[in-house]
Amino acid sequence: MHWADFAAQKLSEREGPQVVVSGITPSGEFHIGHLREILSAEMIHRACLDFGLESRYVFIVDSMDPLRRVYDFLSPSYESYIGVPLANIPAPGEDGEPDPEGGSYAEFFLRPFLGALKQIGVEPEVIMNHETYQNGEFAEMIDLAITNRDEIHGIIESVSGRDLPEDWFPYSPLGSNGSLDGVKVTGYDRPFVHWIDGQGIEGKSDIRLAEGKLPWRIDWAARWAIHSVTCEPAGKDHGAAGGSYDTGIPICELLGGNPPEKMVYEWIQLKGMGPMSSSAGVTIGPMEALSIVPPEILRYVIARSKMNRHIEFDTGAMMFLTADEYERLVSNPPNEEEGMSKRKRISVKTRRGAMRFSQVSRDSDPSDSVGGVSFRHLSMLAQIKSDDDGVWSSLRRSGHLPGEPSTSLRSRLEKMRSWIGGGHFPEGSRIIIQSEVGEEAESQIDEDSRSFLELLAQRLESCDWDEDSIGETVRSSASDSGLGNRQAYVSLYLVILGRDYGPRISSLMAEMDRESLIGVISSI
RNA sequence: GGGCCUGUAGCUUAGUCAGGUAGAGCACCGGGCUUUUAACCCGGUGGCCGGGGGUUCGAAUCCCCCCGGGCCCUCCA
Numbered sequence: 386m387h388w389a390d391f392a393a394q395k396l397s398e399r400e401g402p403q404v405v406v407s408g409i410t411p412s413g414e415f416h417i418g419h420l421r422e423i424l425s426a427e428m429i430h431r432a433c434l435d436f437g438l439e440s441r442y443v444f445i446v447d448s449m450d451p452l453r454r455v456y457d458f459l460s461p462s463y464e465s466y467i468g469v470p471l472a473n474i475p476a477p478g479e480d481g482e483p484d485p486e487g488g489s490y491a492e493f494f495l496r497p498f499l500g501a502l503k504q505i506g507v508e509p510e511v512i513m514n515h516e517t518y519q520n521g522e523f524a525e526m527i528d529l530a531i532t533n534r535d536e537i538h539g540i541i542e543s544v545s546g547r548d549l550p551e552d553w554f555p556y557s558p559l560g561s562n563g564s565l566d567g568v569k570v571t572g573y574d575r576p577f578v579h580w581i582d583g584q585g586i587e588g589k590s591d592i593r594l595a596e597g598k599l600p601w602r603i604d605w606a607a608r609w610a611i612h613s614v615t616c617e618p619a620g621k622d623h624g625a626a627g628g629s630y631d632t633g634i635p636i637c638e639l640l641g642g643n644p645p646e647k648m649v650y651e652w653i654q655l656k657g658m659g660p661m662s663s664s665a666g667v668t669i670g671p672m673e674a675l676s677i678v679p680p681e682i683l684r685y686v687i688a689r690s691k692m693n694r695h696i697e698f699d700t701g702a703m704m705f706l707t708a709d710e711y712e713r714l715v716s717n718p719p720n721e722e723e724g725m726s727k728r729k730r731i732s733v734k735t736r737r738g739a740m741r742f743s744q745v746s747r748d749s750d751p752s753d754s755v756g757g758v759s760f761r762h763l764s765m766l767a768q769i770k771s772d773d774d775g776v777w778s779s780l781r782r783s784g785h786l787p788g789e790p791s792t793s794l795r796s797r798l799e800k801m802r803s804w805i806g807g808g809h810f811p812e813g814s815r816i817i818i819q820s821e822v823g824e825e826a827e828s829q830i831d832e833d834s835r836s837f838l839e840l841l842a843q844r845l846e847s848c849d850w851d852e853d854s855i856g857e858t859v860r861s862s863a864s865d866s867g868l869g870n871r872q873a874y875v876s877l878y879l880v881i882l883g884r885d886y887g888p889r890i891s892s893l894m895a896e897m898d899r900e901s902l903i904g905v906i907s908s909i
Numbered sequence: 910g911g912g913c914c915u916g917u918a919g920c921u922u923a924g925u926c927a928g929g930u931a932g933a934g935c936a937c938c939g940g941g942c943u944u945u946u947a948a949c950c951c952g953g954u955g956g957c958c959g960g961g962g963g964u965u966c967g968a969a970u971c972c973c974c975c976c977g978g979g980c981c982c983u984c985c986a
Contacts, residue, residue, distance in 0.1 A: 625981030626912040
């Protein structure tokens with residue numbers, strides 16, 4: 386059984402409509418790792434619907450979270466915004482300076498992310514957390530947290546094992562400069578929390594407005610209660626024992642809520658580079674990924690892995706494997722059969738689930754999403770054929786394409802071209818035509834092959850310059866010089882590509898200019 | 910220091926929750942397609958399931974110990 390189906394089955398034991406939630410702080414550019422947060426929850430939401438449960442999928446944006454520090458992409462002038470909620474800070478412009486025209490910092494980073502989500506078929510209900518503060522929905526929770534300060538204090542200390550400071554208070558008011566930093570609470574008189582900030586200025590915050598916020602561990606628990614959250618998969622950072630999930634559950638209960646069950650997912654790592662980190666420049670944005678990877682494949686990357694396993698993401702060789710695996714799965718889905726062992730049965734169900742959850746729209750037929758060609762083959766054609774029609778006719782000839790290319794195939798080619806054109810394409814898959822024969826290649830070419838190449842160069846002078854004629858010329862030259870086809874091709878690959886293997890060579894040769902091709906071949 | 914997750918063929922992994930003869934893909938090797946050598950089809954090699962102990966008729970699966978990797982206990986998906 387797929388993990389999303391399993392989660393839905395567990396959730397069916399709970400009363401009421403399901404509210405499946407993701408939460409992310411828009412502190413900077415979103416990266417591919419955030420997609421796991423989103424898709425883990427969204428797939429469970431879909432599984433609930435498939436299970437016949439009533440379900441909503443909600444994306445809570447932590448827009449009330451403060452700016453923690455001045456990130457590398459920000460100008461030093463953001464120093465004055467440290468501690469200020471992201472919803473109240475101007476977005477950075479091109480130069481990293483605050484841009485008065487750019488809207489809020491939170492919105493600025495959120496907008497393109499939502500666009501990317503739409504492309505992968507995710508359209509959540511978006512809740513900006515600062516609005517939930519602003520419209521008073523947090524007020525009751527804040528009051529409860531303050532009046533139960535000692536209990537909450539005890540929960541956090543005993544569950545997380547850390548010591549809270551003497552003056553700990555379960556509510557952080559904004560000071561006179563709009564920052565949470567350095568503000569001390571001096572008293573509570575519902576609905577006002579009185580404080581004195583770092584400059585010694587005194588004031589009060591109305592808990593019915595966004596004039597302060599709950600600290601993270603309480604904020605999270607409170608929103609579970611406010612929005613009746615039934616499921617929220619969290620990153621392993623929150624999931625560790627004593628982490629915010631563990632404190633959130635009893636705090637949520639104390640606040641009168643029915644918390645979701647703990648559910649934790651592992652992180653996505655970039656191959657060989659450790660975890661995602663925007664500050665270290667180790668990042669691939671969802672938009673960037675979508676420009677080179679078809680959306681259903683991106684979903685499949687998440688759907689095929691169990692939640693508690695790392696995902697090694699890379700846009701190189703791994704992408705070919707994953708994409709081709711998806712093609713095979715969809716074009717030949719596994720079926721349950723008589724006499725299958727229990728584990729095989731489970732495996733079939735899991736793989737069918739992964740296929741179902743990879744679809745961009747929930748009720749679409751998976752078979753509409755395949756290209757009918759492996760990524761590997763398409764990458765070769767895209768490199769050899771500069772125009773799309775050349776690719777289609779080649780695919781028709783090879784029997785991959787019965788008629789006109791489907792929308793999904795067209796989009797595959799488009800993304801393939803941008804993949805090849807950018808820096809993420811694996812060098813080993815790149816086709817590089819040699820301008821002269823390298824020493825290493827030369828040493829691998831024996832006498833028989835040389836005479837074949839000589840003959841071939843001669844015949845290429847006069848043959849028609851199209852794929853079929855060239856192919857025929859290669860074969861006839863091989864047989865006339867008494868060389869096996871295999872050896873003939875190997876020597877050709879060595880001369881043209883500098884390697885002993887490659888794509889269909891006649892297509893490649895036809896794309897080359899006659900003079901230069903003959904020049905390279907004769908140079909041996 | 911305390912705790913969570915993880916370790917299955919060269920690589921990516923299924924199967925672990927509900928114990929019952931180790932499954933798959935890639936790679937590799939071989940064969941076929943009498944014009945496709947990174948296409949396509951068929952077949953094959955390859956695993957004391959991290960190590961050790963225990964429970965059981967039976968353990969990758971349950972329990973204990975150890976080793977390696979990741980993470981949390983301040984913010985991080």
